[in-house]
Amino acid sequence: MTFLVPGFEGSAVESGIRYRGRLDLGLIASAVPAALAGVFTRNEVKAAPVLVGIERLHKGRPYARAIVVNSGNANACTGPEGIAHVHEIHGLAAKEMGINPEEIMSSSTGVIGEPLPMDRIRRAMPALVAGLSDNALDCVADAILTTDTVRKTAIRHLDICGIDITIAGMAKGAGMIGPNMGLPRATMLSFILSDAVVDPAWWQVIVEEAVSDSFNQIIIDGDTSTNDTLLALANGLAGNPIINGNRHGQLFKAVLEDLFQDLAHQLVRGGEGVTKCVTIRVEGARNRDEADKIARTVAKSPLVKTAFFGEDPNWGRILAAAGRAGFPMDQRLIELAFNDVTIVKGGIGVGKEAEEQAKEAMAAEEFSVTLDLGLGKARAQVLASDLSGDYVRINADYRS
Amino acid sequence: MTFLVPGFEGSAVESGIRYRGRLDLGLIASAVPAALAGVFTRNEVKAAPVLVGIERLHKGRPYARAIVVNSGNANACTGPEGIAHVHEIHGLAAKEMGINPEEIMSSSTGVIGEPLPMDRIRRAMPALVAGLSDNALDCVADAILTTDTVRKTAIRHLDICGIDITIAGMAKGAGMIGPNMGLPRATMLSFILSDAVVDPAWWQVIVEEAVSDSFNQIIIDGDTSTNDTLLALANGLAGNPIINGNRHGQLFKAVLEDLFQDLAHQLVRGGEGVTKCVTIRVEGARNRDEADKIARTVAKSPLVKTAFFGEDPNWGRILAAAGRAGFPMDQRLIELAFNDVTIVKGGIGVGKEAEEQAKEAMAAEEFSVTLDLGLGKARAQVLASDLSGDYVRINADYRS
Known part of the structure; x- marks a missing residue:
């Protein structure tokens, strides 16, 4: 170019x-x-x-x-x-x-x-x-x-x-x-x-x-x-x-x-120590601000980010992060997908097979996570990285 | 016992x-x-x-x-x-x-x-x-x-x-x-x-x-x-x-x-991968809620936590984290100390000698960071950990 x-x-x-x-x-x-x-x-x-x-x-x-x-x-x-x-x-x-x-x-x-x-x-x-x-x-x-x-x-x-x-x-x-x-x-x-x-x-x-x-x-x-x-x-x-x-x-x-x-x-x-680039979509929110803040809370969660790095479709961490974002939700309505693989329906896991497929999706450098709250029609998305040992190494050493 | x-x-x-x-x-x-x-x-x-x-x-x-x-x-x-x-x-x-x-x-x-x-x-x-x-x-x-x-x-x-x-x-x-x-x-x-x-x-x-x-x-x-x-x-x-x-x-x-x-x-x-236990105090805030939220924002900042791990008195990261907590502040009034070593006065660094002393304070497993906003009399404190490579390792491997 x-x-x-x-x-x-x-x-x-x-x-x-x-x-x-x-x-x-x-x-x-x-x-x-x-x-x-x-x-x-x-x-x-x-x-x-x-x-x-x-x-x-x-x-x-x-x-x-x-x-x-x-x-x-x-x-x-x-x-x-x-x-x-x-x-x-x-x-x-x-x-x-x-x-x-x-x-x-x-x-x-x-x-x-x-x-x-x-x-x-x-x-x-x-x-x-x-x-x-x-x-x-x-x-x-x-x-x-x-x-x-x-x-x-x-x-x-x-x-x-x-x-x-x-x-x-x-x-x-x-x-x-x-x-x-x-x-x-x-x-x-x-x-x-x-x-x-x-x-x-x-x-x-x-x-x-x-x-x-x-x-x-x-x-x-x-x-x-x-x-x-x-x-x-x-x-x-x-x-x-x-x-x-x-x-x-x-x-x-x-x-x-x-x-x-x-x-x-x-x-x-190109982020520090980044190995995964993950689109985090929140759908079914009551309003855009809620969707955006939940997506950001998930995107910032150290436990979610380390699970991305470990290629572990640990959906419990994603739900837990969404649940602490500060908005009332009904856990029984939550759906979660990695790419087009739905692994949570009605707030509970779909099963091992779906998780295996989600794990395959996570092997790629880029994938998406879609969290549907089932509460409304608003949506938002952010582009997030994982959290790797290299991130820590780079930032523990940056100045000295 | x-x-x-x-x-x-x-x-x-x-x-x-x-x-x-x-x-x-x-x-x-x-x-x-x-x-x-x-x-x-x-x-x-x-x-x-x-x-x-x-x-x-x-x-x-x-x-x-x-x-x-x-x-x-x-x-x-x-x-x-x-x-x-x-x-x-x-x-x-x-x-x-x-x-x-x-x-x-x-x-x-x-x-x-x-x-x-x-x-x-x-x-x-x-x-x-x-x-x-x-x-x-x-x-x-x-x-x-x-x-x-x-x-x-x-x-x-x-x-x-x-x-x-x-x-x-x-x-x-x-x-x-x-x-x-x-x-x-x-x-x-x-x-x-x-x-x-x-x-x-x-x-x-x-x-x-x-x-x-x-x-x-x-x-x-x-x-x-x-x-x-x-x-x-x-x-x-x-x-x-x-x-x-x-x-x-x-x-x-x-x-x-x-x-x-x-x-x-x-x-x-005993936290996952924790090597430092840091008391983060925010003083001189307008109210307790503000002090508490700023202390939490600093305590959660990955850049601050990795600097703790690296024993780097990188006060710029602390000020930057405080500055994004969502409260108006006047950077010219900010004071920052590691234990009793003041390293920032009036929003600018005190100098290399103070930083060296702060670095010594950080070599211990426990130390404190005190951020004075100079705006009021409210204060709050949290007890925070650092962020180490071991944290990432533990959580990238936890489930699989």
Whole structure:
């Protein structure tokens, strides 16, 4: 896959923020000001670049020319100094690029609570800007990785009035994944680039909507990061008739959601120590909120996640997790299936044969669990990982 | 420690419910009808013996003569057949003991969703009853263990008007621990035995109160079981002046709470794969509910728990977990300490030296984390475990 978006260039360098021999500072630049949409972590503890980014979007400057991103250090819990560092980075990049600092956004991911090594960032900036190339967006996708083992990118094309429009995205995030983003949840970073002409106000709305049905529906460990950020830039260079809520909006949104879901899926597949990627559906709920909260409780249960890892169709753990989600239910109405194999009916097990079939379903890297509460018509689903010994190893060793 | 309570006998046998060569069926008997208090899981999915127990307490029969308990099978999600099995067990024990089935309570712990092997229980009942001995309460404490590696018992004595009163308790539970019991969270089982003369209505009230400040404040994996049960019997054989809310109640309650906290602590120390036992305190909250929910969110965070396991004072993960608990906070006011070592002030790290001291504190099996939000005067605390590779191994292998 060639990761090219008209009018966008990328660059990445090894600045030595935390590790040697590893890309850790990236830059995305648009040839012209691009409509900007952004969603950020809802965690009450927010990293400095998140605080600055939210403030900028609230001020109503929905355009940007560039995004600077570093891995290895989250610039979170760093106080006023952390905020000053964000502004300094914007200034450094702006000066080197010959643009306005207000046209730059930034993101950080990595360890919390340590000051950014600004000397290294200052030293690296000239080479970072000089390295901008339309072929190097892939390198930015590498530079944002932390415990991720593989690069996550996706690209889509759509035709509007005979004009080919590109939408592409990159993402990172392998732990601290339980995104809950809005304008003001893993460290999850994602940058979306398009050459479409879009209505800027509509752009923010559909980006938020698409996030809620994609990134916000994935759970690795359920820990919500201080740094989650998705920034979406649309530079308009395709020259299509403007896309908004009335014109081509539904089609564009459908493609955007498909792209987000692809990236979200890649995040779970590439999650820390993940061996299973499980779609957890709750059906037959009284309302969507209930269905969603039950699905999340099941998805976060350590006992359910370890059973996934062990390929054990231990449905009792799933029912027990659903039962502690905080909603009244009638255990006599519950049905549960692994893929299309029903193993619980009327709240009791169907038998050994069904369990054997469920166990076969679980041998695959991807399968689904469908819990029908029998109470109503609402449904929700989340994409969850298992919990493996490797997750523990990675996170017990991460900092030291 | 001699586990003797006047008027109480115990017995345990290997009935072969699930494993060979292991005590799995226990019986506690009181020489005379004993005042009964009970608290059960608040999980919406409840095991058959829990459903029967709740019904009995609601009917207002606050006396019991015996408790039958099995490990290896939870008799949960077993439908009407499971309920019938509970009644059959009560009938079998009553017949063998020559008492009324209504005087018997029961509990089960083990795998969910499989019918109890009633033939084995029927076969074992005569020997179980015949084996009753005042020296064998310890054996019951062994028979209730599942993935627990050590027996958990505690005993206290108090003097009321010159009369020596005994209060003793046994408990089990190493996984699925996040007790939330009331009259209607681990499979946690605990049986409390006393020879005190108590007011039966007051007995239920203080047992519930003592549970909320002990068992309900521990978190291993945060999964709440379908089977959690605490039953407390007071047979009155000490002959003391009756204890109630007005007379000697505060003293008795203090001793009971101390006993419960001892057992709760033993549960965490003996939790599945547990290497650290961490007191998580939240102070400076606006109200107790907020403090409690934030402490629980921190205690359940996989990233915090793996950092405990790794002995990494990764305070950023603690702040991030607190920040996603759902309460507004001001990160600039946050203070955090490991034992008495403050490592975060004003939301930012104090420095490397403090972190090194915190790391030393974490090398012990027990330490505390105190998070001060700086918002108010309310506080709460929970007792939490770490998350180790052994936890995953135990739970990925548990059923198969």
